Amino acid sequence: MPVNLxxxxxxxxxxxxxxxxxxxDSEGNPLHVDHYxxxxxxxxxxxxEQKYKYLAEVVKAAHALSHASAEIERGxxxxxxxxxxxxxxxxxxxxxxxLNIKSGMKRFxxxxxxxxxxxxxxxxxxxxxxxxxxxxxxxxxxxxxxxxKAEEEERLRxxxxxxxxxxxxxxxxxxxxxxxRAQKDLNSKQSAAAALLKHxxxxxxxxxxxxxxxxxxxxxxxxxxxxxxxxxxxxxxxRVEEHRKKLEKRKSSLISSLLEKRPRGLTE
Numbered sequence: 001m002p003v004n005l006x007x008x009x010x011x012x013x014x015x016x017x018x019x020x021x022x023x024x025d026s027e028g029n030p031l032h033v034d035h036y037x038x039x040x041x042x043x044x045x046x047x048x049e050q051k052y053k054y055l056a057e058v059v060k061a062a063h064a065l066s067h068a069s070a071e072i073e074r075g076x077x078x079x080x081x082x083x084x085x086x087x088x089x090x091x092x093x094x095x096x097x098x099l100n101i102k103s104g105m106k107r108f109x110x111x112x113x114x115x116x117x118x119x120x121x122x123x124x125x126x127x128x129x130x131x132x133x134x135x136x137x138x139x140x141x142x143x144x145x146x147x148x149k150a151e152e153e154e155r156l157r158x159x160x161x162x163x164x165x166x167x168x169x170x171x172x173x174x175x176x177x178x179x180x181r182a183q184k185d186l187n188s189k190q191s192a193a194a195a196l197l198k199h200x201x202x203x204x205x206x207x208x209x210x211x212x213x214x215x216x217x218x219x220x221x222x223x224x225x226x227x228x229x230x231x232x233x234x235x236x237x238x239r240v241e242e243h244r245k246k247l248e249k250r251k252s253s254l255i256s257s258l259l260e261k262r263p264r265g266l267t268e
Contacts, residue, residue, distance in 0.1 A: 003057055011055040015040070027116055029107065034063070078102055168254045175250060179243040186236040193229035200226050 022039060023031055031039075037059050045051040082098050083090055108114040115121075200222035207215030 004054055007054040008058055011052045015052060015055065018043070026120065027118055037063075164257070165254070168250070168257070172247065172250055172254065175243065175247040179240065179247055182236065182240045182243050186233060186240050189229060189233045189236055193226055193233055196222060196229060197226040 018040075023036065025031055025035075037056075040052060041050065041056050043051045050056065078099055079095065082102075083095060105112065105115075200219050203215060203222065204219035206212075207219050
C-alpha cells in the first residue's frame with residue numbers, strides 16, 4: 001500500500017512539536033523503542049482519531065525489517081535453553097512468559113535482587129497469578145467437558161450395542177422356534193412313513209400268503225403312499241438342515257460382533 005510521503009513529513013514536523021512525550025517508565029528506566037512508539041500511536045486529534053496515522057505506517061514497516069540476524073539468533077538460543085527435551089510439551093504462552101522474564105532481567109544484570117519493587121509490581125504479580133488461576137480453571141472445565149462428552153458417547157454406544165444385541169437375540173430365538181417346528185414336523189412325517197411302510201409290508205406278506213388279490217392291490221397302494229411320504233420327509237429334512245445352518249450362521253455372526261464391539265471396561 002503506497003504511503004503519502006507529504007503527509008508523513010507533515011506528521012513528523014508536528015510530532016517534533018508534541019509536548020508531554022515520555023521517554024522513561026515510572027521507574028525512571030528508558031522506554032523500549034516499541035513502547036515509545038506505542039504511546040505515540042495512542043495520541044488522538046481533535047476529532048478523536050489517530051493523530052499520526054501515516055507516520056505510524058512508516059514506523060511499523062521499519063520495525064518489521066530485520067537489521068541483523070544476531071537478535072533473532074539470540075532469541076532462538078534463549079528458547080533452546082528454556083525448551084529442553086524434558087520440557088518439550090511446554091505451551092507457547094509459558095515459553096513466551098519465560099522469555100519475557102529473561103529479557104526483563106537483562107536490564108538488571110540477571111540479578112533478581114536488583115529489581116526495584118515499586119507500587120505496581122505487587123499488583124501486577126497478583127494480576128498475573130489470577131490470570132494463571134483463571135487459565136487453570138478454564139483448562140479444568142475443558143477437561144471435564146471432554147470427559148462428559150466421551151462418557152455420553154460411550155453410553156450411547158453401549159445402548160446402541162445392547163439394542164442390536166437384543167434385536168439379534170430376538171431373531172435367533174425366532175429361528176430356533178422355526179427349527180424346532182420343522183424338526184417336529186420331520187419327526188412326525190418320518191414316524192408316519194415308517195409306520196405305513198411297516199404296515200404295508202405286513203399286509204403284502206399276508207395277502208401273498210393267502211393269495212388275496214384285493215389285499216395285494218391295497219398293500220401295493222399303501223407302499224406307494226409310503227414312498228411318497230418318504231420323499232416328503234426328505235424335503236422336510238432339507239428344510240430342517242437349512243434352518244439349522246441359518247441359525248448357526250446367525251449365532252456365529254452375533255458372537256463375532258460381541259467380540260469386536262464389546263463395551264470398554266469389560267473383562268474377559
